Amino acid sequence: MAMQTRGPRSGGPGGAGPQGGKKKFFYRRKRVCKFCVEKLEYIDYKDVKMLQQFIPERGKILPRRISGTCALHQRKLQNAIKRARIAALLPFATD
Amino acid sequence: MRTYEVLFILSPQVPEEEATALVAEFKKVGESTGAKLSHEDAWGRRRLAYPIQKFNEGIYHLFVFESDGSLAELDRRMKNSDRILRHMIVRTDLDHKRAEKLAKRNPKKERVRPAPAFTPSEPVSEMPSGETVPAE
Numbered sequence A: 001m002a003m004q005t006r007g008p009r010s011g012g013p014g015g016a017g018p019q020g021g022k023k024k025f026f027y028r029r030k031r032v033c034k035f036c037v038e039k040l041e042y043i044d045y046k047d048v049k050m051l052q053q054f055i056p057e058r059g060k061i062l063p064r065r066i067s068g069t070c071a072l073h074q075r076k077l078q079n080a081i082k083r084a085r086i087a088a089l090l091p092f093a094t095d
Numbered sequence B: 001m002r003t004y005e006v007l008f009i010l011s012p013q014v015p016e017e018e019a020t021a022l023v024a025e026f027k028k029v030g031e032s033t034g035a036k037l038s039h040e041d042a043w044g045r046r047r048l049a050y051p052i053q054k055f056n057e058g059i060y061h062l063f064v065f066e067s068d069g070s071l072a073e074l075d076r077r078m079k080n081s082d083r084i085l086r087h088m089i090v091r092t093d094l095d096h097k098r099a100e101k102l103a104k105r106n107p108k109k110e111r112v113r114p115a116p117a118f119t120p121s122e123p124v125s126e127m128p129s130g131e132t133v134p135a136e
Helices: A002-011 A034-038 A048-052 A071-086 B015-031 B072-080 B092-104
Strands: B002-010 B036-052 B055-067 B085-091
Touching: A002 B055, A048 A071, A048 B085, A071 B085, B002 B015, B002 B036, B002 B092, B015 B036, B015 B055, B015 B072, B036 B085, B072 B085
Parallel strands: none
Antiparallel strands: B002 B055, B002 B085, B036 B055
């Protein structure tokens, strides 16, 4: 008896996802770590042009989920950007 | 042996002769503690990303020292000098070593992607399967 009462519940609206029906397709482009691809193991804080690719308008560090940088290189990139900021090569904040 | 990068920014008000004298002096201070200058780079006047002491530009100069000791003396002198807007001493040999190791571990293997460029104009199946392409 218990099994039968549970049956319809699992097939009900709760199981199939909150909206059900229409599937939304998000276009997701393939992100790869720039440093892994180009085999740049040392990230230099003096290379402003390169670092600027990871600095959006506001002067913040571009998050990994957007740039696709791998964890190791993001950490190094972060250090390099912070050093560059101390040396006034990059802004702490703009605006 | 450690490698240190010493980057410092001179005030833009410093006249050129004095700037070269200061650079020479700091070089001497560094070398007097047993460090060897392996590289030097004068970047010259550069716009600062943000004002420091109300200056919008500065004279950048970079030293690369090889040393067994520390550059504490140079650090102290630079801190005390009012001609220097900012200085930064960074140890780089460990990072370079690590980078080399990583480069060795995954050497430059070109990622082989399936080349879509070559598309035969004729379908392959048209070619008689029994005949092979003449060798000559």
